[in-house]
Amino acid sequence: MNNQMAAPKDRDPLLEVRNLRVALESGKTVVDGLDLTIGRREVVALVGESGSGKSVTALALSRLLPDALQLVGGSICFEGQDIVKKSEAELNRMRGADISMLFQQPQVMLDPTARVHTQVAEPLRQHRGLNRRAAFDRVVELLHSVGIPAPAQRARAFSYQLSGGMAQRVMIAAAMAAGPKLLIADEPTTALDVTVQTQILRLLKAERERQDLSILLITHDLSIVSAFADRVAVMYAGRILEEGPTEQIMNRPTHPYTRALIRCSLLVPEDDGRLLSIPGSGSNALEIKCGCRFAPRCALMQTHPELHAACHGHEPALEAVGDGWKSRCHAADNLQHEGDAA
Amino acid sequence: MDIDMSHNTPTPQRRARLAVIYGFVSSRHWTFKVGALLLAAVLAMVFFAPWIAPYDPGAQNLIHRLQPPSASHWLGTDHLGRDVLSRLIVGGQFTVTVAAITVVFSLVVGTLIGVIAGRVGGLVDEVAMRVVDLLISVPDVVVAIFLIGVFGSNYFTLILSLTLVGWTPFARLARALAKEVNSREYIRAAEVLGMRRSFVIFRHIIPNTIRPIAAVSFLRFGHKLITVGGLSYLGLGVQPPNPDWGLMLAEAQPYLERVPLLMIAPGAVIFIAALSVTWMGHGMEIERRRTGKQDKS
Numbered sequence: 226m227n228n229q230m231a232a233p234k235d236r237d238p239l240l241e242v243r244n245l246r247v248a249l250e251s252g253k254t255v256v257d258g259l260d261l262t263i264g265r266r267e268v269v270a271l272v273g274e275s276g277s278g279k280s281v282t283a284l285a286l287s288r289l290l291p292d293a294l295q296l297v298g299g300s301i302c303f304e305g306q307d308i309v310k311k312s313e314a315e316l317n318r319m320r321g322a323d324i325s326m327l328f329q330q331p332q333v334m335l336d337p338t339a340r341v342h343t344q345v346a347e348p349l350r351q352h353r354g355l356n357r358r359a360a361f362d363r364v365v366e367l368l369h370s371v372g373i374p375a376p377a378q379r380a381r382a383f384s385y386q387l388s389g390g391m392a393q394r395v396m397i398a399a400a401m402a403a404g405p406k407l408l409i410a411d412e413p414t415t416a417l418d419v420t421v422q423t424q425i426l427r428l429l430k431a432e433r434e435r436q437d438l439s440i441l442l443i444t445h446d447l448s449i450v451s452a453f454a455d456r457v458a459v460m461y462a463g464r465i466l467e468e469g470p471t472e473q474i475m476n477r478p479t480h481p482y483t484r485a486l487i488r489c490s491l492l493v494p495e496d497d498g499r500l501l502s503i504p505g506s507g508s509n510a511l512e513i514k515c516g517c518r519f520a521p522r523c524a525l526m527q528t529h530p531e532l533h534a535a536c537h538g539h540e541p542a543l544e545a546v547g548d549g550w551k552s553r554c555h556a557a558d559n560l561q562h563e564g565d566a567a
Numbered sequence: 568m569d570i571d572m573s574h575n576t577p578t579p580q581r582r583a584r585l586a587v588i589y590g591f592v593s594s595r596h597w598t599f600k601v602g603a604l605l606l607a608a609v610l611a612m613v614f615f616a617p618w619i620a621p622y623d624p625g626a627q628n629l630i631h632r633l634q635p636p637s638a639s640h641w642l643g644t645d646h647l648g649r650d651v652l653s654r655l656i657v658g659g660q661f662t663v664t665v666a667a668i669t670v671v672f673s674l675v676v677g678t679l680i681g682v683i684a685g686r687v688g689g690l691v692d693e694v695a696m697r698v699v700d701l702l703i704s705v706p707d708v709v710v711a712i713f714l715i716g717v718f719g720s721n722y723f724t725l726i727l728s729l730t731l732v733g734w735t736p737f738a739r740l741a742r743a744l745a746k747e748v749n750s751r752e753y754i755r756a757a758e759v760l761g762m763r764r765s766f767v768i769f770r771h772i773i774p775n776t777i778r779p780i781a782a783v784s785f786l787r788f789g790h791k792l793i794t795v796g797g798l799s800y801l802g803l804g805v806q807p808p809n810p811d812w813g814l815m816l817a818e819a820q821p822y823l824e825r826v827p828l829l830m831i832a833p834g835a836v837i838f839i840a841a842l843s844v845t846w847m848g849h850g851m852e853i854e855r856r857r858t859g860k861q862d863k864s
Contacts, residue, residue: 289758320761334756338774347770348760399760 237305238262239439240286240407245299247278247285247463254511255281255294257463260543263407266433268440270454270471272447272486274506278463279443283411286441287324288316303407322352325400327410331392331417335384341368342380345399352403367398370435371428390421394428401432408432411443426453447490451475456549459483462510462518465543469550479552479560481525517541517555525556532556599850602785605843609836613659622650624657624810633826642832645815646822651829655836658810662799663840665722666791669729674784676730677737682772684738685745686764696742699735707732707794715803725804729791740783744776751775778851785848789841796837812837 240263247256256278263269271279284290286301288308301308303323311319325348328334335344345367346360355363361380368376371394384392393413400408410429414422426449432438442454450457451471458468459482467480478484485503495501503522510518516537517523526532535541535555543553554560592600612619621641628648636643642651684695711728718724748754749772757767798804799813807814812833819829 287759289755317761317763320759322761326756326759328752328756330752333752336753336757336771336775339770343770344757347757347762347766351760351762351766396756399756403760 237265238302239265239267239304240441241300241302242286243300243302245282245285245301246297247281247290247294248297250293250295254297255463256285257511259299259460259463259465261458261465261468263439263441265406265439266437267456268430268433268442268454270442270444270450270457271460272444272450272457273460274445276506277460279460280411282460283326283409283441283443286409287320287326289320318352321348321400321405322403323405324407324409325403325405327393327396327400327408327413329412329415331396332384332387332389334396335387335392337384339383340380341382341384341387341395344384345380345395345402348399348403363402364398367402368395371395371398371401371432372424373398389417390424393417393421393425397425397428397432401436401438404436406437407439407441409441409443412445413442414449415444415446422449429453447475447487459486462513464518465551465553466519467552467554468543469547469552473547473550479546479550479557480519480554481523481556481560482519484560485524515539517553525560529556596850596853598846598853602843602846602848602850605839606847609659609663609840609843612656613663616657616660620650620653620656622653624649624654625808626650633822633829635826636828643826643828645818645829649810651815651832654810654815655812655832658805658812658815658833659836659840661722661805661809661811662792662795662813662837665725665729665795665804666788668722668726669733669791669795670784670788672726672730673733673737673787674780677734678741678773678776678780680734681738681741681743682745682768682776685742686749686768686772692742695738699738702732703735703739705732708797711794711798712801712803715798720803720806725795725798729794733787733791736783736787737780740780741776744779745772748772748775782848782851785844785851789843789845789848792837792841792844 240261242259242261245256245259245261246254248254259278259282261269261271261282271282273279281290281294284294285296286308288296288311290296296309299309303319308316308319335341342361342364345364346355346357349355349360349363350357364380365376368380373379373391373394379387379391379395384395387395408429413429414425417425429440430453433440442449444450454471456469457471457474459466459474459480461482467474467478467483474483475487478487482503485501488501489503492500503524505522510521513521517540520526520536523536526536532555541553541555541557543551544557546552546557592603626649628644630648631640631644632646632648634640634644634648640650640652642655645651645654680695684692707729710732711725714724714728714731754767754771757771795804796813796816799811800817802814802817805811805814807818815833816830816837819826819833822829
């Protein structure tokens with residue numbers, strides 16, 4: 226009986242986003258009915274071009290959207306509680322303690338007038354109620370655990386005395402200080418050296434093992450995704466186009482957009498010797514009111530004129546194409562079989 | 568990158584601190600250095616006045632009135648035969664003290680209100696800034712004359728009346744700076760970690776706005792020196808027979824043609840005191856602009 230009660234709870238997702246909608250004040254929708262599920266100890270990658278709404282989604286999850294953007298609908302269920310309904314005070318208790326964030330440019334995320342230890346100690350003192358001395362000792366431990374040499378000395382340094390990789394390690398220490406369950410990492414390695422990128426990703430992986438952490442990794446770098454994420458969600462024009470286990474999606478993408486993204490990132494020349502690029506840009510796709518939003522740029526549709534009517538006629542739904550694998554394409558089944566054959 | 572870890576032994580650390588102060592001063596523009604020297608001289612004069620004044624500033628000697636400078640009276644004597652140099656040395660106390668306290672109060676009140684308005688925004692910002700607009704249109708001398716008329720002239724009334732209007736430029740500046748700092752990424756980082764509003768304001772916003780505010784506070788200090796001098800000149804500050812720079816100007820007026828030094832001396836001292844802080848503030852602003860340019864390039 227007890228086992229039966231415990232088992233489903235354990236399988237409960239940590240975070241469940243349903244029909245999330247974010248709009249500009251002018252009414253323009255930026256995130257349009259996004260569904261996303263993150264399990265416990267799971268690394269989910271959210272990929273897509275610039276302007277697809279990845280970062281906005283991340284900010285919406287911690288309810289820190291800038292004034293110009295508003296959360297207009299949907300629910301964000303975190304451990305059974307709806308974040309959308311929480312008050313500002315409740316949100317402040319949650320931020321840093323349950324959900325932490327990591328950003329792209331670590332050096333500008335650190336206050337130039339404060340020493341490293343005061344900033345890493347912030348969440349400890351606020352969420353864990355440690356006093357100054359205890360917090361400092363804990364900060365030194367944390368800095369040590371994120372691989373900073375001579376942590377007691379570095380703790381007294383200022384942010385401008387740190388390299389980019391060091392600063393990102395410090396930010397990880399600050400984000401992990403209060404022991405959150407979900408880390409939202411918004412392009413955490415984009416601004417860093419390639420060699421440092423790997424170190425930071427390894428560190429994030431180690432943190433996940435150590436403290437039962439789930440990670441939402443926002444990136445446009447597919448090589449990071451395949452090495453690091455359990456599941457991938459491909460975002461385009463405020464919607465999820467394909468979502469599923471990393472390995473399957475990377476090997477046999479069922480959406481033309483995912484396909485194009487992967488081929489672009491391989492940097493393999495086409496037959497004519499040029500690198501592939503997806504024609505057009507995704508920035509206007511939000512204005513497409515009927516039909517598939519990717520249709521104007523879709524390579525598949527250009528080679529298969531018979532799809533025109535369906536793709537321009539109505540938008541495909543996000544439908545299951547496999548176990549835990551969903552795709553938003555009229556031709557998803559065909560593509561999957563094509564992939565099987567190849 | 569070197570971090571001094573020998574905090575158990577105080578001497579190297581104190582030396583390091585002195586080195587920091589020396590580094591701070593020596594890296595400034597020359598106006599800051601000259602201003603700092605002048606201000607140090609003025610403050611030392613005011614602070615040690617009772618010991619360095621050669622005569623009692625109130626002692627009258629009607630036989631030796633309105634004398635030109637001599638070996639015994641370096642700056643001569645005034646219309647009651649009092650030693651001008653001694654009166655100058657002692658006469659700075661009131662003006663400098665009132666100006667300094669006023670600037671500190673204005674700085675604290677103005678910065679707090681400005682930073683909170685800039686950070687919180689919305690209605691709070693709107694109300695605070697309209698109050699600033701209202702007060703900025705009232706000259707501080709008028710407020711001072713009114714309050715002195717009601718409560719009489721003393722330290723408290725003067726400081727109150729000058730602070731009442733004096734905080735507004737600080738509030739305006741602090742608000743503008745807070746708005747700018749508020750858009751910086753590290754504020755976002757603090758919010759993401761769920762930091763309290765007060766923590767963000769005191770730990771992140773104020774430390775990042777205080778340097779330009781400090782530069783302006785020097786300029787305001789010079790401004791206040793002149794205002795207090797002006798009030799004393801109008802007879803609203805120190806009452807005779809106590810010495811004061813502004814009062815000395817007023818008393819010297821009838822003798823302007825016979826002994827112009829009586830008016831030139833206190834005027835020059837007010838000028839030098841105001842100039843010293845203005846130059847310090849100016850030097851800091853120049854430094855700020857220069858580093859600002861470096862940041863961008």
